[in-house]
Amino acid sequence: MNEKNTEDTFYVDRKDFSGWYNEIIDRAGIVDRRYPVKGMPVFLGYGYFIHDRIMRFMEEIWNRTEHQKMLFPALIPENLFTLEAHHIKGFEGDVYWIEKAGFNELEERLLLRPTSEVPMYHMFSLWIRTHNDLPFKIYQTCAIYRYETKSTRPLIRAREVPWNEAHTAHDSFKDAERQIAEAWAGYDELFEKYLGITGIKFKRPEWDKFPGAVYTSAMDLLMPDGKVLQIVGCHNLGQNFSKVYGIVFEKPDGTKDYVWQTSYGVSTRLLASVISVHGDNRGLILPPEVAPVQVVIIPIIFKGKEEIVMNKCMEVKKMLSENGIRVKIDERTKTPGNKYYYWEMKGVPLRIDIGPKDVEKSHVVCVRRDNREKYFVKEDSILEFVKKILAEIFNNISKKYVESLNKHIHNVESIDSLKDTMKNGGFARVPFCSVGEDGLACNEKIKEMGYDVRGTLYGSDELPDNKKCIVCGKEASNYVYIAKSY
Amino acid sequence: MNEKNTEDTFYVDRKDFSGWYNEIIDRAGIVDRRYPVKGMPVFLGYGYFIHDRIMRFMEEIWNRTEHQKMLFPALIPENLFTLEAHHIKGFEGDVYWIEKAGFNELEERLLLRPTSEVPMYHMFSLWIRTHNDLPFKIYQTCAIYRYETKSTRPLIRAREVPWNEAHTAHDSFKDAERQIAEAWAGYDELFEKYLGITGIKFKRPEWDKFPGAVYTSAMDLLMPDGKVLQIVGCHNLGQNFSKVYGIVFEKPDGTKDYVWQTSYGVSTRLLASVISVHGDNRGLILPPEVAPVQVVIIPIIFKGKEEIVMNKCMEVKKMLSENGIRVKIDERTKTPGNKYYYWEMKGVPLRIDIGPKDVEKSHVVCVRRDNREKYFVKEDSILEFVKKILAEIFNNISKKYVESLNKHIHNVESIDSLKDTMKNGGFARVPFCSVGEDGLACNEKIKEMGYDVRGTLYGSDELPDNKKCIVCGKEASNYVYIAKSY
Numbered sequence: 008m009n010e011k012n013t014e015d016t017f018y019v020d021r022k023d024f025s026g027w028y029n030e031i032i033d034r035a036g037i038v039d040r041r042y043p044v045k046g047m048p049v050f051l052g053y054g055y056f057i058h059d060r061i062m063r064f065m066e067e068i069w070n071r072t073e074h075q076k077m078l079f080p081a082l083i084p085e086n087l088f089t090l091e092a093h094h095i096k097g098f099e100g101d102v103y104w105i106e107k108a109g110f111n112e113l114e115e116r117l118l119l120r121p122t123s124e125v126p127m128y129h130m131f132s133l134w135i136r137t138h139n140d141l142p143f144k145i146y147q148t149c150a151i152y153r154y155e156t157k158s159t160r161p162l163i164r165a166r167e168v169p170w171n172e173a174h175t176a177h178d179s180f181k182d183a184e185r186q187i188a189e190a191w192a193g194y195d196e197l198f199e200k201y202l203g204i205t206g207i208k209f210k211r212p213e214w215d216k217f218p219g220a221v222y223t224s225a226m227d228l229l230m231p232d233g234k235v236l237q238i239v240g241c242h243n244l245g246q247n248f249s250k251v252y253g254i255v256f257e258k259p260d261g262t263k264d265y266v267w268q269t270s271y272g273v274s275t276r277l278l279a280s281v282i283s284v285h286g287d288n289r290g291l292i293l294p295p296e297v298a299p300v301q302v303v304i305i306p307i308i309f310k311g312k313e314e315i316v317m318n319k320c321m322e323v324k325k326m327l328s329e330n331g332i333r334v335k336i337d338e339r340t341k342t343p344g345n346k347y348y349y350w351e352m353k354g355v356p357l358r359i360d361i362g363p364k365d366v367e368k369s370h371v372v373c374v375r376r377d378n379r380e381k382y383f384v385k386e387d388s389i390l391e392f393v394k395k396i397l398a399e400i401f402n403n404i405s406k407k408y409v410e411s412l413n414k415h416i417h418n419v420e421s422i423d424s425l426k427d428t429m430k431n432g433g434f435a436r437v438p439f440c441s442v443g444e445d446g447l448a449c450n451e452k453i454k455e456m457g458y459d460v461r462g463t464l465y466g467s468d469e470l471p472d473n474k475k476c477i478v479c480g481k482e483a484s485n486y487v488y489i490a491k492s493y
Numbered sequence: 494m495n496e497k498n499t500e501d502t503f504y505v506d507r508k509d510f511s512g513w514y515n516e517i518i519d520r521a522g523i524v525d526r527r528y529p530v531k532g533m534p535v536f537l538g539y540g541y542f543i544h545d546r547i548m549r550f551m552e553e554i555w556n557r558t559e560h561q562k563m564l565f566p567a568l569i570p571e572n573l574f575t576l577e578a579h580h581i582k583g584f585e586g587d588v589y590w591i592e593k594a595g596f597n598e599l600e601e602r603l604l605l606r607p608t609s610e611v612p613m614y615h616m617f618s619l620w621i622r623t624h625n626d627l628p629f630k631i632y633q634t635c636a637i638y639r640y641e642t643k644s645t646r647p648l649i650r651a652r653e654v655p656w657n658e659a660h661t662a663h664d665s666f667k668d669a670e671r672q673i674a675e676a677w678a679g680y681d682e683l684f685e686k687y688l689g690i691t692g693i694k695f696k697r698p699e700w701d702k703f704p705g706a707v708y709t710s711a712m713d714l715l716m717p718d719g720k721v722l723q724i725v726g727c728h729n730l731g732q733n734f735s736k737v738y739g740i741v742f743e744k745p746d747g748t749k750d751y752v753w754q755t756s757y758g759v760s761t762r763l764l765a766s767v768i769s770v771h772g773d774n775r776g777l778i779l780p781p782e783v784a785p786v787q788v789v790i791i792p793i794i795f796k797g798k799e800e801i802v803m804n805k806c807m808e809v810k811k812m813l814s815e816n817g818i819r820v821k822i823d824e825r826t827k828t829p830g831n832k833y834y835y836w837e838m839k840g841v842p843l844r845i846d847i848g849p850k851d852v853e854k855s856h857v858v859c860v861r862r863d864n865r866e867k868y869f870v871k872e873d874s875i876l877e878f879v880k881k882i883l884a885e886i887f888n889n890i891s892k893k894y895v896e897s898l899n900k901h902i903h904n905v906e907s908i909d910s911l912k913d914t915m916k917n918g919g920f921a922r923v924p925f926c927s928v929g930e931d932g933l934a935c936n937e938k939i940k941e942m943g944y945d946v947r948g949t950l951y952g953s954d955e956l957p958d959n960k961k962c963i964v965c966g967k968e969a970s971n972y973v974y975i976a977k978s979y
Contacts, residue, residue: 039616039619039620041616041619042565042566042612042615042616043570043573043615044566044568044569044570044603047566047568048566049563049564049565049566049612049616050563050564050565051561051563052561052562052563052631055562055563055564056562059562075537075538076538076541076542076545077535077536077537077538077541078535078536078541078655079528079535079536080528080530080533080534080535080653081567081636081638081653082530082533082589082638082653083530084529084530087529099595099596100595100596101594101595102594102595103568103591103593103594103603104591104592104593104594105589105590105591105605106590106592106593107589107590107592108587108588108589108590108640109585109586109587109588109640109642110585110586111640117530117589119591126528126535129528129529130525130527130528130535133525133527134525145538150567152567152568154594154595154597156595167566167567167568169564
């Protein structure tokens with residue numbers, strides 16, 4: 008009922024990725040875009056389950072690494088927001104303003120949080136006193152609001168964005184750097200253990216860093232259309248905010264200093280990635296850990312045999328759900344074929360068909376969603392098989408994605424060969440003059456060609472040896488990665 | 494560091510309940526009210542853990558009863574909101590308006606949701622087609638925004654309220670009634686299994702029902718100061734909203750009708766209740782299921798014996814946490830006495846003291862928070878003891894509260910004895926002329942005395958036999974319950 012289209016068949020060629028994405032978002036019941044505020048869809052049951060599970064895995068990781076979960080108000084007073092000059096400049100075009108409430112004009116304008124540095128760091132200044140309070144690590148799972156003027160796209164560019172953001176304070180730049188490494192380890196765990204996605208970590212060029220940051224590291228994921236999507240932002244804020252918001256701590260020697268800070272976050276773009284990366288022309292392929300339904304059982308009914316088939320289906324369902332598997336029987340009055348199409352579209356990792364002959368032979372028929380391989384599985388080994396095959400499916404789709412990512416990184420040494428090498432999308436690794444302000448002019452040229460400079464590899468020094476910038480021909484100081492981006 | 498006061502001792506006489514409440518909210522790290530928007534505190538780590546756990550237990554119950562979890566935008570277009578006349582009248586004084594975003598004036602004003610009937614039911618009209626779609630049950634965990642003009646109080650009356658709301662649609666009034674019963678069973682389970690609180694369920698008088706409802710049932714909890722607090726609202730909306738928002742379904746016979754609807758919700762008032770009801774002069778007493786720390790271990794250090802004591806503490810901690818207990822060792826450089834005070838204030842259900850003599854004797858000392866009883870527990874039976882005693886603590890605090898509630902229900906048959914009977918607060922059960930519009934005048938008199946008519950008992954017909962209304966003296970049609978309310 009949450010799907011617009013009541014047909015059970017789905018087949019959209021992923022070569023038209025944008026068409027596929029829009030269609031599957033609607034058909035699989037991810038979000039409903041008909042909500043009458045632009046860029047703010049309703050998260051439907053099926054889609055929200057996946058998002059919610061991603062967020063919970065994220066929260067488990069932050070809890071384990073001793074981040075405290077808090078919740079800050081969504082509303083920020085204007086005078087607090089405008090303190091940090093770069094920050095306000097970066098966001099002022101994007102914020103929703105509240106000037107009236109009930110029948111009153113408010114004394115001070117409020118804005119809906121576009122991100123939470125400001126409200127949080129104001130409070131940090133009240134909470135942090137001495138080095139004993141550091142490191143101080145918190146996170147929240149909430150929504151942010153940005154009045155996007157670019158065209159919106161569900162889960163990728165929206166005006167209300169459910170997300171998870173963490174913010175930390177430290178007694179040294181070095182400890183903030185250690186924290187950034189901890190954050191990346193957390194994200195890597197989330198992606199590798201539960202989502203089967205990954206990407207390339209960059210240090211963004213100066214002109215593309217988070218407003219107010221010393222530097223921004225970020226992960227770009229390769230989408231099936233060859234464009235790249237930033238899925239993590241992880242910022243070393245240095246003392247930029249602590250100096251503005253007055254977050255001071257006393258050192259062991261009694262002197263005082265401003266804290267060093269970091270912030271990092273992920274959003275519904277993870278859901279967008281999981282959908283996009285693993286799907287095929289028949290619809291979604293969901294990683295088992297986040298799939299709302301992990302196993303669907305299809306009763307193959309023949310006249311006179313209804314009861315023995317349904318009993319077997321219920322027996323298998325009961326056994327699997329008692330063992331923690333999310334399992335569902337499709338009892339609708341549709342043909343098995345229609346049900347197959349439907350659940351393939353929904354991305355359920357494993358299907359179990361049970362007909363009268365299977366009951367007789369004490370086996371069931373299992374079909375994997377990822378490669379559509381078929382197995383006859385003895386009744387007494389169903390659980391073992393299901394666990395094994397779900398793990399295999401996850402490994403298979405993860406591996407497939409990593410391989411595709413690696414195939415899409417190209418070395419390019421001249422501007423003339425850029426377009427041609429990049430005809431299937433991906434990243435071009437090129438020598439570049441500068442990722443500082445000096446590189447801005449070359450970046451403009453790259454942008455005119457429809458590309459972005461995504462940055463240098465994060466955490467690794469790839470220094471060009473006697474290479475020339477592919478744009479201006481001056482000596483290259485860095486290898487940068489160029490891509491078309493969302 | 495999240496507590497304003499760095500002293501470890503806490504002792505506030507609960508006779509000044511309001512003073513106690515304000516003090517413990519600050520000291521235990523529940524919320525921080527210093528956030529610079531009135532009525533919008535920051536939820537701190539300790540307090541938010543409790544709220545979050547309450548919400549998760551709630552969600553588990555709604556998931557099990559096949560409510561789908563969704564998430565709707567926080568912003569509602571004005572023209573959608575103003576369709577249902579009673580509803581808009583009930584909320585228009587309370588809403589935050591958004592008229593500007595970025596540098597633009599919006600074409601249509603948006604408002605922050607004060608509740609979600611409107612956005613949800615607009616979408617219901619797109620989703621619901623036939624009787625096969627019914628019952629349709631969804632919930633969301635989010636925050637609502639109300640520009641309260643009364644004075645705010647943390648967790649009880651705020652301008653941003655994290656909550657859980659469920660909304661359903663049915664093919665008959667009868668099925669909506671069945672749903673309301675299911676909702677109450679869910680709340681009863683939440684309260685009796687995890688929170689150790691309860692209250693009295695009322696059908697609210699006509700003049701106090703939810704704007705747009707056919708009737709409102711609600712639960713009032715008795716607070717320690719004798720005043721009552723509504724902690725659940727559960728509304729039968731009939732076809733009032735479905736007629737306005739056009740939510741039509743086709744019946745099996747092909748005819749069409751509007752759906753019957755219900756909505757129900759709980760908020761941070763549950764956290765307020767848990768804090769208020771179970772605490773004592775020394776601070777919080779948390780129900781073990783929602784306590785951030787269930788067991789705290791205090792090392793009793795003597796010179797030269799540090800290592801054997803700390804090793805034992807860590808061994809016990811490891812064993813308990815491997816068995817799913819939330820346990821913490823307090824390693825701070827403070828006296829054991831100070832630590833006792835601190836964790837008593839924080840409401841940790843069970844304390845374990847371990848000193849060198851205890852290690853020698855292969856036992857530990859356990860102290861319950863609820864009645865401060867002390868036990869010597871052999872090392873090999875700690876886990877069993879902890880599990881048993883946590884269950885006992887929960888039963889004890891639950892029972893204590895129910896007893897206190899029952900002691901505060903008074904039969905009153907004349908207006909003259911009302912004040913006197915109610916001097917310690919609670920509920921007065923009185924004969925009353927009418928809970929319909931005819932009773933409004935008598936209700937006004939009751940309000941002038943500082944009380945509210947909370948309604949008739951929900952789900953039970955207590956019909957007065959030849960009694961007179963305690964206000965006007967006309968024949969009483971109902972027993973109603975009167976109380977001072979928050």
